[in-house]
Amino acid sequence: MIVLDDLDKKALEHFRGFVVKKDLVGIIKGGANVPAFVLEYLLANTCSTDDEEKLKEGLENVKTVLRDHYVNPEESTLIQSKLREKGRYKIIDKISATLDPKNDRYWAHIFNSNIKNANISDDLIKRHEKLLLGGIWAIIEMEYDPLITVGNTVYPFVVKDIKPIQLSSFDNSKIINKRKEFTKKEWKKLLLRSAGYEPDSVGLDERKQNLLLCRLIPLVENNFNMVELGPRSSGKSYIYKEITPYAILISGGQGTVAQLFVNNTTGRVGAVGLWDAICFDESTDKLFKDRDAIPLMKDYMESGSFSRAKGGEITGSASIILNGNINQPVETILQTSHLFSPLSKEVNYDTAFLDRINLYLPGWEITKFAPENFTKHFGFSTDFFSEVLKSQRKTTYYDKLDEYFSLGSHLKQRDSKSVRRIVSGLIKLLHPDGNFTKEDMREYLEIAMEMRRRVKEQLKRIGGMEFWDTNFSYIDKETQEEIFVGLPEERGSSLIESSPLSPGVCYTSTSDGENVSLVRIEVVAVKGNGKVNITGTNSSVVKEDIKNTVNYIRANEKTILTEQHSLSGIDLNIQITTMIGVNIGSGIGSAVYVAIISSIYKKNLKPALAILGNISIGGAVERANNFADKVTMLSDNGAKTVLVPMDNLSEISTIPATVLGKTDVPFYGNSQMLLQKAVLGE
Template sequence: MLDEKKLREAFPNTTVFKDQNLIATFKSASIPAFLRDWIVKKKAGVDGQIHDMDDLRRYMNAIIPRRDDLLAIQESARNNGASKKFLARIDIRFNVANNTVSFEIPDLGITHSETMVEDYVWERIKNELVQKSGGWGLVQLGYLPPEKPERPRGKLTLLEFKNFCPYTVNLEAYRAARAHFTIEEWFDVLLGAIDYNPEGYQDWVEKHTMLTRLLPFIEPRINLVELAPKGTGKSYLFGRVGKYGWLVSGGTLSRAKMFFDIAKKQPGLVANNEFVALDEIQSIEFPDPGEMQGALKAYMEAGEATFGDKRVVGSAGIILLGNIPQDDMNIEGDMFRTLPEVFRESALLDRFHGFIQGRNIPRMNEKLKINGWALNTEYFSEIMHLMRNQSENVLYRSVVENLVSYPAGADTRDTEAILRICTAYLKLFFPHVIKPEMIDITEFKRYCLRPAVQMRTIIRTQLQIIDSAEYGGKNVAAYTVNEKFEKMNRGEG
């Protein structure tokens, strides 16, 4: 069991008491975990507990409005000159045709057609917005009445926007804190950060598989497939834990929405998010499968794709999530047979780096729900976000490339996949390791290298089943730890 005292001493300002009854209250209000922990931290007593639930509910209603509150917000903006400030996810758009900036707040039903951002406001707040084309933040709205001919219709305006980042996140302090924990303890710290009770898992394999879902949060352009039995928490993790990714659940998905809308001249999901998770993949419909397939192949290979004269560049990983019966989780069988035809082409599947074995993750039950002190989800979300920075990528990738050896004839896509997954694991499990000689080689092999090879091997096996003519007999090469570091680990060098 994780020592909560040790956790709070290592992270004195970024832990929060996670109470299951309280978590259920926030969940019923559809408030994401990263917002929940910030609110709890703000309203809790010194013991971490919320002692006035009525006050909490009033605050929640005031700071995160619902669609039912839209009329009141509009009325306040119209009659008082400004609405109250509230937290919301906002999307910004520059309209090339009329040289204006507009915004939308999807959760409130506010669309681009009814909004604008005045130039003097844009100059003041653009640095908060431009890097992410919007995002979660503290928002205040105003109103501009009709003014013919310049403005034949009234518009809601954006008066204020402040990025939602309530913590000063210091990666060096985070790395230093990690050094105080064993790898077994660190697994439990990470599980608590995403609302899971470590005591509910049977062994480290279940914990490791669950935490593998976090790789797209911490590593740019990592493309994964997870097929798992129902009820294992896929939608919750990818949809509610962080604010930088996007979860698509069923329905129709066009190339324009995913990559670039030529008519509106607007980049799509891959350009504005850190990952795009396609949930219930078997039920998603693609209006033009061939067009989507071509765009995915180009983007997943190089992180960019061209549409007409427009080039879309992104760092988002593509994640396929699907339900599969436990009995069908057979690595040697065709596990991908229920995927949409878009993803049944071997050249596209080859661009997925690894496969998460969802059968190792237990179905959600009461024992798996955290109830105690844990790392704040919002803080951890920001840590993973910063770990995606180019400087961090170079740092950890360099460590991995020094540690891992492979034959000269190894397949390039296999190598890239394994090194990329290893790098993501290193960031997640060993963030304090910034030089290859700092890591225990046995731990690196068990928790990083071997799982990475296994994840890629499953993709390779499925490729052999789907396209035996091209991939038959082509197995993943041997990826091992560099002998130099093996000897150092044995005390021989």
């Protein structure tokens, strides 16, 4: 008995002939190692129905076709015998080809049939160039001719014709016209079901659904670069292996220059020019066979083109996906290293390579799939679905976010480009008719900023100052409100990290008398000549606070610093970031002091820490004004501890009880006490 929900009925009403009940693939597939898109190609014409009798009949037809023509590897000898007896036979198999330069000819390799050297014409190679790049699944018309010899060897198998298993023609107008019949929620569910997932199953909440959708962006955006690291069995490679004939999966370490880019002998363009997406599986082990593939890949990932040895530029549109397993908890990796560290050693510290990644998908959030996570409902047949995705590569919504929002100052050119392309990809997927609202755009913009910020935050861990600008934000053009977008693994929903603060990072709050601001201070201490470089603020008051704090340390070096850490041999790079608020006022000296000392000694500060107050050039601790407002703001944004000057002790009763219930407010009377209470482990 077929049980349909409302979305099944709607999908059948508007896309009959192009949707298929997804669990039929599992019923038929059994032990056959045949991709889903091959099976659904056969199922779509006969099983796009809710009529149980017709469904059974269609299933039997597909089973008959598979029984008679699909080749299981253990049947290879039988198939070869049938070919010999009948002289001509159609098979469903994967076929590839190689060039034999010695004999100046091509040979076909038919995988499951175990036919290694089949005759194939130059014309078929020209019509199906992907045969030379890993091969394609197809309905293959074979002949047997024992009179064909090369030298003294008989090569009787002949490939007469190839029909790739994909739609012969596709009109995108059907998708555009029918999108309006579905709500956004229904359309998202239909897309996910088409990819094989069941959005209504336990464990696939809205967040995980959005992450699964992001896996499809490389298939709708040209030259899109993505990394996903996560646990085993979470379906990282499934999309690129099973649901589209336009993507190729390359096992770790197998990518060669000739295969990926260009064969310098023949001049034939490689995979980047012939596929929509290239997924490197197991990219935590090894990426490329040839060392010189890395500079070519950097070139290609940046511009979609590369220069070949014999001159001339070659372009391609394939997206690049790097998948791999992550074996440690993310929290552990972030405490000791960075989130690119599990990648192959060829690239995991190469900032030029990593900066070209548009999207870092947090695969660790996508749990291992259970049977109930795979849908039993109707979705687009994969041959139709893959054409839908492919057709979207011709359009772009790159500039659409400018209608409602502008990007914050921390987004540099590559960041902006990545964010815009992720937004464009999500619009193509969810609004192929181009109709979306401001709130839709806000949602996609925040997803995009998170996915690119994850790349930038890891680059900052590797490369330091060059990648400091990571406080991604966008501005609502209507209200002029600036919204900051954080990372779940860095600080949850709070702006102030709940994990131990990195050396040199500290938070404080300032006030201009009316408005309170949240300020992040980052100090990097490097060997140098005693220079102090301040970025992120033009406020003379703030610069004066920093100058006084530095001069206080210089005047008291013998008691504050050890001999080998004299400020005369250290350059201090100090960045001030206003995370909330507009005008930044005075009173940041104490936070700057702790940030400088922790940076010099590479000491972590306590988790979710903020510091109020100022240290004068003579060492006196100055009270914080607007005390209660500042503590409340810091607490609301994640601070669990706010260190405050002793002179504010009398104002403790002005802090709301709800704030004191979740945030500790210890007091300090001098710089030594301040350090003792701020540094982790002290």
